[in-house]
Amino acid sequence: MVTAEIKKKISNVDEKDVVQLAVELGSITAPAGYEQPVADYVENWFRAQGFHAFQQNLCEQRSNAIGIFKGAGGGRTLVFNSHMDSDQGRPRVHGEPIPPGPKVRIEGRRIFGKTVQNDRGPMAAFMIGVNAIKNAGIRLKGDVIMTAVVGEVGMAPIDEFQGPHYIVHRERLWKPPRGGARNLGRLCAGR
Numbered sequence: 001m002v003t004a005e006i007k008k009k010i011s012n013v014d015e016k017d018v019v020q021l022a023v024e025l026g027s028i029t030a031p032a033g034y035e036q037p038v039a040d041y042v043e044n045w046f047r048a049q050g051f052h053a054f055q056q057n058l059c060e061q062r063s064n065a066i067g068i069f070k071g072a073g074g075g076r077t078l079v080f081n082s083h084m085d086s087d088q089g090r091p092r093v094h095g096e097p098i099p100p101g102p103k104v105r106i107e108g109r110r111i112f113g114k115t116v117q118n119d120r121g122p123m124a125a126f127m128i129g130v131n132a133i134k135n136a137g138i139r140l141k142g143d144v145i146m147t148a149v150v151g152e153v154g155m156a157p158i159d160e161f162q163g164p165h166y167i168v169h170r171e172r173l174w175k176p177p178r179g180g181a182r183n184l185g186r187l188c189a190g191r
Contacts, residue, residue: 009136022124026116029101032085035150039065042148065148075141082123083152
């Protein structure tokens with residue numbers, strides 16, 4: 001239950017902090033297959049705020065970033081999740097340079113930019129929100145786990161079908177039905 005005391009403690013959230021983080025996250029070039037710069041940024045932000053933070057590597061240069069606000073114990077775990085990838089321009093061939101990244105702008109009280117809308121704006125909101133709870137000294141019973149993940153725009157690597165090196169060689173030998181393995185190859189190889 002949210003009491004008046006808790007509301008007062010977390011009233012220290014400044015809208016400018018949420019906007020700044022959303023713009024910073026949204027301005028990082030990270031199309032599907034090339035999310036590592038966002039994962040590095042998010043992990044570093046988690047650490048700078050004092051959260052337990054780590055990356056979960058899925059394949060070469062593709063990692064989820066995870067931050068944990070540890071609870072006192074005996075409560076339920078709450079997970080916040082947003083994806084880092086966007087469908088903003090990818091190289092057509094693995095190894096080509098990544099096209100110029102997203103353009104994010106602020107007009108009045110509005111933020112414009114595809115990456116902020118999908119899905120780095122909500123990511124910034126939960127990151128700032130959980131940080132405000134921590135900074136207010138509120139001790140929750142359960143853990144709060146914040147995840148910034150890859151692969152919403154494409155398919156994830158599964159079992160032995162991982163990494164761009166594997167996919168590039170296998171695609172030449174096998175024609176997948178309806179683009180399934182090709183999408184997986186694009187996920188890891190950034191195509």
